[in-house]
Amino acid sequence: MLVEQIMTRDVVTLSPDNTLQEALDISRRHRVRHLPVVKDGNLVGLISDRDLRAAAPSILDKAGDDSILCDVRVEQLMVKEVITAHPLDFAEDAASQIYKHFIGCLPVVTQDKLVGIVTERDVLRTLVEMMGVNAPTSRIEVEVPDKSGMLAQISDLLRARRINTSAVMVFPSEKEGYKTIVFRIRTMDPRGFIKDIEAAGYRVILHPYAVTDGEV
Template identity: 40%
Template sequence: MLVEEMMVTDVITLKKEDSIKNAVDLMKEKKIRHLPIVDRTKTLIGIVTDRDIRSAVPSIFCIDKQKEFLNKPLETIMTTDVITAHPLDFVEEVAATFYKHRIGSLPVVKKEKLVGIITQTDVLKTFVELTGTNQPGTQIEIRVPNKPGTLADILQQIRHFHTNVLSVLIYPDKMKAQSKIIVLRLGTINPNPIINALKEHQYEILWPNLSGYHNG
């Protein structure tokens, strides 16, 4: 999935001449933590976060200094070396950028103009959609040998049942290096026929199951 499909395009911004107080009020009102700073042509020139403000604000005991601080223009505290994303970046790249730079949001810039913003929450939401948990379904986990053709064989078994596969995730098995875990989300309330068919083909179903404990 691409950034342009996930980003918010109605971006709330300020100008570098606006005061720090403006930014504080706006963040509070809109419940946001990142304010891109743009010029008249919508070119991105900086960003101010709630963290920038908190770390720059003088002690609460110096009220005069604090007032003076709040009246300063945003250009005095904004970060100008902004990490940005492009509308054609992939969700995985953006997730890696958040992780690497320990930041919570990325302005999306196309030809130097601000066209959107994407936050960690947007990315998380996209990952939730990728796992299919936003549609009614049952999840099963299968431990499989790490070799070609396994996934195809499993899906071949499922094909006999008129059941939709909502998502497929494959991740490394932390317990056994030579195997992988396949997580399937199935569009059914009754996965038993599929589980039984997989068991008949010697597949190890990890869940639903509990460490050697069987229900029913």
């Protein structure tokens, strides 16, 4: 999945000449936490609601001067060295950048022109969709030897049961020489599939049912 598939295209932006009060009003009106700063269509900075709140006088400070928000321009507070993404970047690479740099968003640019924005929420929504948890499914974890062909063998068992798969993930196992395959499958009663896995000699680590005796 690419960044252009998950990004928000209708981006709320600011001008460097906007005041902090205007920026705060826009942030509240549109309920957005990250505001790219654009000049002539080019991305020149980024400001967040956290930056704006930090600049605002505390409500506990009786001597605080509210007029400061009207006197200071966005360009004086904005971050100018902005980490960005390209529309054709992979979504997981964008997620890695957000995680690595402890940031809340990535403006998406093409030749310095702002074309979208990817936020933490976009990444989380994409993860939920990719893992198949936004639809009725069952989650099965299977421990298999860490060698080629294991996924195909388990998939053959699914095909024999005519069970469709929503998502598959592979993780290292705590047991040396093994790996864990996690399936999201489109059935609410996976007991037959679980029995097939165990009959094939593999260990089911986690599943929603205890397998009972008798035919399924």
